[in-house]
Amino acid sequence: MLDVLVRGARVIDPASGLDETADVWVVAGRVQRIAPRLDLPAERIEETRVVDGAGLWLVPGFFDMHVHLREPGEEYKETIATGTASAVSGGYAAVACMPNTNPVNDCAPVTEFILKRAEQAGSCTVFPVGAISKGLRGKELSEFGELRAAGAVAVTDDGRPVTDGRLMRRALEYARRFDLVVISHAEDLSLSEGGLMNEGAMSTRLGLRGIPWVAESAMVARDLMLAELTGSRIHIAHVSTEASVRLIREAKSRGVPVTAETAPHYFTLSDDVLSGFDTVYKVNPPLRSREDRKAVKEALADGTIDCIATDHAPHSLLEKDIEFEYAASGMIGLESAFPLVCGLVHEGVLTPGGAIAALTWNPARILDVPVGRLQEGAPATFTLVDPNAEYVIDADSFQSKSRNCPFHGRRVKGRVLLTAVEGKAAFVYRKP
Amino acid sequence: MQFSRKDLLGIRELEAFEIEHILQTAESFKEVNLRSIKKVPTLRGKTVVHLFYEPSTRTRTSFDIAAKRLSADTFSITASTSSMVKGETFLDTVKNLEAMKPDVLIVRHSASGAPHRIAARTSASVINAGDGMHEHPSQALLDMLTIRQHAGRLEGLTVLIVGDLAHSRVARSNIWGLTRMGSRVVVCGPPTLIPPHMDRMGAEVHDRLQEVIPEADVIMVLRLQKERQDQMLLPSLREYAVYYGVDRDKLRHARKDVLIMHPGPMNRGVEISPDVADGPSSLILDQVTNGVAVRMALLYLLIQREGAASGTADPSV
Numbered sequence: 001m002l003d004v005l006v007r008g009a010r011v012i013d014p015a016s017g018l019d020e021t022a023d024v025w026v027v028a029g030r031v032q033r034i035a036p037r038l039d040l041p042a043e044r045i046e047e048t049r050v051v052d053g054a055g056l057w058l059v060p061g062f063f064d065m066h067v068h069l070r071e072p073g074e075e076y077k078e079t080i081a082t083g084t085a086s087a088v089s090g091g092y093a094a095v096a097c098m099p100n101t102n103p104v105n106d107c108a109p110v111t112e113f114i115l116k117r118a119e120q121a122g123s124c125t126v127f128p129v130g131a132i133s134k135g136l137r138g139k140e141l142s143e144f145g146e147l148r149a150a151g152a153v154a155v156t157d158d159g160r161p162v163t164d165g166r167l168m169r170r171a172l173e174y175a176r177r178f179d180l181v182v183i184s185h186a187e188d189l190s191l192s193e194g195g196l197m198n199e200g201a202m203s204t205r206l207g208l209r210g211i212p213w214v215a216e217s218a219m220v221a222r223d224l225m226l227a228e229l230t231g232s233r234i235h236i237a238h239v240s241t242e243a244s245v246r247l248i249r250e251a252k253s254r255g256v257p258v259t260a261e262t263a264p265h266y267f268t269l270s271d272d273v274l275s276g277f278d279t280v281y282k283v284n285p286p287l288r289s290r291e292d293r294k295a296v297k298e299a300l301a302d303g304t305i306d307c308i309a310t311d312h313a314p315h316s317l318l319e320k321d322i323e324f325e326y327a328a329s330g331m332i333g334l335e336s337a338f339p340l341v342c343g344l345v346h347e348g349v350l351t352p353g354g355a356i357a358a359l360t361w362n363p364a365r366i367l368d369v370p371v372g373r374l375q376e377g378a379p380a381t382f383t384l385v386d387p388n389a390e391y392v393i394d395a396d397s398f399q400s401k402s403r404n405c406p407f408h409g410r411r412v413k414g415r416v417l418l419t420a421v422e423g424k425a426a427f428v429y430r431k432p
Numbered sequence: 433m434q435f436s437r438k439d440l441l442g443i444r445e446l447e448a449f450e451i452e453h454i455l456q457t458a459e460s461f462k463e464v465n466l467r468s469i470k471k472v473p474t475l476r477g478k479t480v481v482h483l484f485y486e487p488s489t490r491t492r493t494s495f496d497i498a499a500k501r502l503s504a505d506t507f508s509i510t511a512s513t514s515s516m517v518k519g520e521t522f523l524d525t526v527k528n529l530e531a532m533k534p535d536v537l538i539v540r541h542s543a544s545g546a547p548h549r550i551a552a553r554t555s556a557s558v559i560n561a562g563d564g565m566h567e568h569p570s571q572a573l574l575d576m577l578t579i580r581q582h583a584g585r586l587e588g589l590t591v592l593i594v595g596d597l598a599h600s601r602v603a604r605s606n607i608w609g610l611t612r613m614g615s616r617v618v619v620c621g622p623p624t625l626i627p628p629h630m631d632r633m634g635a636e637v638h639d640r641l642q643e644v645i646p647e648a649d650v651i652m653v654l655r656l657q658k659e660r661q662d663q664m665l666l667p668s669l670r671e672y673a674v675y676y677g678v679d680r681d682k683l684r685h686a687r688k689d690v691l692i693m694h695p696g697p698m699n700r701g702v703e704i705s706p707d708v709a710d711g712p713s714s715l716i717l718d719q720v721t722n723g724v725a726v727r728m729a730l731l732y733l734l735i736q737r738e739g740a741a742s743g744t745a746d747p748s749v
Contacts, residue, residue, distance in 0.1 A: 174505060200628055201628065204628055204632075207567070207601060208545070208565070317523065322522040323549065324546075326543065341597075
């Protein structure tokens with residue numbers, strides 16, 4: 001259990017509106033005090049480790065509401081143990097994992113299995129997300145009540161859209177009874193079918209079938225209207241286009257209960273990077289145009305997009321080191337997210353408070369889970385970062401089992417130094 | 433002049449002087465193809481592997497004849513389906529090929545970019561013999577050789593490319609190659625078959641064929657694949673033929689000396705009428721003939737890159 005006094009760090013806790021230089025004292029794994037200047041009792045001074053926090057930020061442990069842990073079913077890509085180890089080394093104290101495993105998380109036994117494995121792994125908190133439809137087949141609702149009782153915190157068919165509008169409507173209505181948020185993977189398959197990358201000048205040049213922006217945004221429009229019809233909360237996953245941003249902004253202004261996330265790759269990369277046919281950049285939704293990237297940043301800045309999730313999607317060489325056309329979509333993100341989000345702060349797009357809110361309190365509020373804030377008396381769950389540390393991302397040093405990281409070799413600024421989960425140091429950065 | 437590239441993956445990356453050098457080298461090989469004994473020892477002891485993941489008669493035969501006329505040993509590896517479907521990973525396929533120590537790999541693949549991935553993994557030279565909807569550089573080079581042979585130049589010509597531009601690797605390679613050599617390229621097809629921002633590749637984009645035919649020095653007709661109808665890209669082949677099929681009637685307003693080309697295989701009566709395909713303006717069989725000379729030039733230039741010092745690489749031998 002941690003016994004530590006972090007002196008003089010910038011303490012940012014968006015949940016309580018705190019953003020000031022302060023000392024944080026942790027005793028036996030609990031946050032004892034947060035105050036501008038703490039003088040320890042004499043008998044404590046000897047046994048307490050004191051860390052100089054000057055120039056560092058001490059923030060709530062990050063919460064990623066959208067990751068793929070691949071277990072059960074695809075343990076060669078990632079396991080709950082390696083995925084959560086990857087999470088804590090990226091500063092995350094909690095993750096929500098998507099149900100597209102094998103078997104699909106559409107019933108209590110799978111949810112319980114995930115929670116049991118997460119407990120055994122002991123790295124970070126895992127919140128399972130259940131499937132909207134049985135087997136992700138898009139035909140019948142899964143048993144939301146059973147899933148909720150077993151520990152699921154939301155429902156989604158992520159990886160594929162709910163094509164049937166009636167089923168999506170019923171999911172939204174039914175989920176309300178169990179206080180479950182419905183997460184929408186917005187994609188009109190008839191418009192995206194066969195597509196490999198964003199449709200535009202680059203797809204034309206490369207001769208790769210394009211996915212038009214409207215494939216995402218048309219479905220966002222439908223789901224926003226269904227949320228309006230049913231009065232139920234909807235969360236739009238991995239927003240990537242300017243048009244989606246515009247639709248969500250408009251819906252929010254009219255009071256539609258909608259929240260949204262984007263992922264670091266959508267505000268960091270655009271489809272120009274595909275020029276060499278590198279499959280590491282193949283992701284769904286695809287990397288979009290520079291205009292879309294700009295719109296996503298603006299939406300983060302004005303709060304249209306509430307939070308940043310990684311959509312951490314591990315794949316092995318078997319799925320990636322093949323022809324672009326046949327390669328799987330997805331990239332890992334847990335261990336590269338913080339420096340990229342931090343980049344938005346250095347760029348002036350987000351304030352430090354805004355960036356930390358997008359990684360902590362905002363996603364926690366969306367899923368209504370008890371993480372993402374600093375509280376005196378509670379088990380110590382926090383992340384200590386150096387926002388100015390410069391280095392080159394090295395995917396070979398990652399804890400994830402997979403290496404499909406498009407940011408390998410990228411020079412970045414912002415490093416995670418310590419992740420404390422429930423009073424324990426789950427990750428400590430050590431100089432290589 | 434020395435050709436210094438390891439691979440020929442696309443026309444887009446070639447400079448004008450490199451295209452010029454390939455075309456000139458091809459000119460010098462044309463003569464070999466007219467001899468009674470059509471074989472020179474230029475590439476004796478070299479190994480050329482045809483790696484054809486996609487069916488092809490014309491291109492494969494053309495490359496094979498080119499390699500054999502230069503005395504190279506050739507081998508074919510065909511896969512009717514992708515490596516994935518066969519169970520072997522793409523990486524394993526490349527590793528296996530690398531282990532056979534070929535000098536040149538000629539790669540045809542239904543997936544755009546596949547030859548690029550192979551090229552990055554092997555020390556052999558890789559020639560892209562057509563990748564997905566991306567590039568078909570040897571076809572564009574033989575087209576340029578054919579145009580130049582009949583029009584005397586490439587600079588200042590207007591070349592009209594008609595048909596399914598979205599799915600055509602021949603069109604992409606020709607747009608880049610011809611514009612780099614100073615031609616004006618106009619593309620024309622139904623809007624469903626013109627991909628977004630094709631103008632940014634250097635071509636002018638039109639969708640009314642009759643309006644642009646009078647400006648053309650060369651009309652390059654693209655093959656229409658019949659499944660486009662099932663993909664909701666066209667209402668019918670009949671209507672396509674009416675609006676975009678190149679026939680005698682539409683050519684009434686064409687220049688008298690207009691040249692007609694087609695990369696083959698043709699759907700006679702769909703994108704091109706039989707009388708036009710076999711008419712006096714047609715260069716379609718000249719294209720096939722020139723294909724061998726261009727592919728000899730490519731093999732020679734890529735292999736000569738390593739063997740330049742040995743002095744065995746003179747095409748006149």
